[in-house]
Amino acid sequence: MDLSGRCVLLTGGSRGIGPVIAEALARRGAHLALTARSEEGLHRTLDALRPHGVRTIAIPADLAHAAERERVVARVLDEFGRVDVLLNNAGLETEGAFVELPWERLAETIEVNLTAPVHLTHLLLPQMLTRSQGHVVHVSSLAGKAAIPYAAMYSGTKAALARWSDGLRREIGASGVRISTVFPGFVTEQGMFARSGMQPPRLLGSCTPAQVAAAVVEAIESGRSEVVVNSLPVRPVVALGELFPSFADWALRRLGVTELQRRKVGAPPP
Numbered sequence: 243m244d245l246s247g248r249c250v251l252l253t254g255g256s257r258g259i260g261p262v263i264a265e266a267l268a269r270r271g272a273h274l275a276l277t278a279r280s281e282e283g284l285h286r287t288l289d290a291l292r293p294h295g296v297r298t299i300a301i302p303a304d305l306a307h308a309a310e311r312e313r314v315v316a317r318v319l320d321e322f323g324r325v326d327v328l329l330n331n332a333g334l335e336t337e338g339a340f341v342e343l344p345w346e347r348l349a350e351t352i353e354v355n356l357t358a359p360v361h362l363t364h365l366l367l368p369q370m371l372t373r374s375q376g377h378v379v380h381v382s383s384l385a386g387k388a389a390i391p392y393a394a395m396y397s398g399t400k401a402a403l404a405r406w407s408d409g410l411r412r413e414i415g416a417s418g419v420r421i422s423t424v425f426p427g428f429v430t431e432q433g434m435f436a437r438s439g440m441q442p443p444r445l446l447g448s449c450t451p452a453q454v455a456a457a458v459v460e461a462i463e464s465g466r467s468e469v470v471v472n473s474l475p476v477r478p479v480v481a482l483g484e485l486f487p488s489f490a491d492w493a494l495r496r497l498g499v500t501e502l503q504r505r506k507v508g509a510p511p512p
């Protein structure tokens with residue numbers, strides 16, 4: 243899909259990777275509706291997009307609530323008349339020992355990371371199918387391919403998002419509507435991992451927000467169903483881990499991910 247003149251609904255547009263993706267899309271001439279809870283953050287992003295001369299709107303909303311998601315879709319359709327690209331980027335980082343995390347936080351994580359993308363797709367896909375054109379892009383995570391400790395719920399939502407998306411893509415087949423999932427590794431500079439102030443394990447690699455944005459653009463322009471964004475080729479390790487879960491347990495310990503996560507959440511040594 244050529245992005246010029248397309249209408250994009252991007253979630254998570256207030257901070258982190260979202261504004262960088264928004265700018266990459268605006269540079270290609272896409273019109274952007276941005277949503278997130280922070281009105282201030284959304285307007286900061288819109289200000290940065292102004293030089294690109296594309297149409298933009300900010301729709302502050304809490305995606306943890308179904309009525310809010312419906313309001314976002316109604317508003318963007320009212321403003322743009324259609325959505326060509328739905329970009330499910332908003333995510334809630336939930337880390338800590340699973341048993342110590344309050345149920346409300348776990349439920350919110352499922353709602354924002356999984357239910358919201360499913361619901362927004364359910365609301366917008368029928369119109370894309372009618373036009374035989376459109377693209378839904380999800381921002382998952384490498385944690386959705388190899389689930390990490392002290393972020394089990396987060397990893398689970400990212401894995402479910404990807405598997406649901408695979409099934410849906412096979413279901414709609416040659417309808418003309420594309421579905422892609424982008425899997426970033428540890429993202430440096432901005433976003434949830436960068437805020438921790440920790441360094442990614444050396445043997446696992448990392449990526450920048452600009453590389454994630456480039457991967458999103460590539461997914462839309464090429465129609466690729468899956469893009470992994472990481473400086474090192476981790477696919478073989480991930481594939482082996484899927485075949486042999488105990489190998490994944492060992493590899494995550496050996497590569498320093500288990501220890502990094504433990505230190506990140508301040509859990510006691512095993």
Ligand SMILES: NC(=O)c1ccc[n+]([C@@H]2O[C@H](COP(=O)([O-])OP(=O)(O)OC[C@H]3O[C@@H](n4cnc5c(N)ncnc54)[C@H](OP(=O)(O)O)[C@@H]3O)[C@@H](O)[C@H]2O)c1
Pocket residue numbers: 253254255256257258259260277278279280281283303304305306330331332333334335354381382383384425426427428429430432433434435436
């Ligand atoms: N950073 C990484 O290392 C990394 C790695 C792999 C994958 N990812 C994925 O990349 C995506 C973006 O991550 P990021 O690093 O940019 O995270 P971030 O800096 O924490 O930003 C998260 C975005 O989601 C929005 N959001 C969170 N809860 C929301 C809610 N209830 N309703 C509406 N919007 C909500 C936030 O806006 P408000 O707070 O204003 O609502 C913000 O715009 C996420 O899906 C994340 O899982 C990130």
